[in-house]
Amino acid sequence: VSIGPQQAQETLRTALAMAADRAILVKTDEQTEPLGVAKVLKGVVEAVKPGLVILGKQAIDDDSNQTGQMLAALLGWAQGTFA
Numbered sequence: 001v002s003i004g005p006q007q008a009q010e011t012l013r014t015a016l017a018m019a020a021d022r023a024i025l026v027k028t029d030e031q032t033e034p035l036g037v038a039k040v041l042k043g044v045v046e047a048v049k050p051g052l053v054i055l056g057k058q059a060i061d062d063d064s065n066q067t068g069q070m071l072a073a074l075l076g077w078a079q080g081t082f083a
Helices: 006-017 034-048 067-075
Strands: 002-004 025-027
16 A cells, blocks of 8 residues: 555556555645544455555655554554563
């Protein structure tokens, strides 16, 4: 899952070329904050129903490391960080 402008589609294509089963682009040209991203991801998780969600530590635009923790809290799921 990528949340960003249309150009993010290239990153998703790379993931598909590396054997990802599918890719989802949530298109926005707006600057996103961690809580907003977590809320969007919550909707994706509720729709797709994965057994496990893995997020990276940081995005290309910042190093806030908040989205994963916020997503876990919104879902009521346990989390592990810096594993």
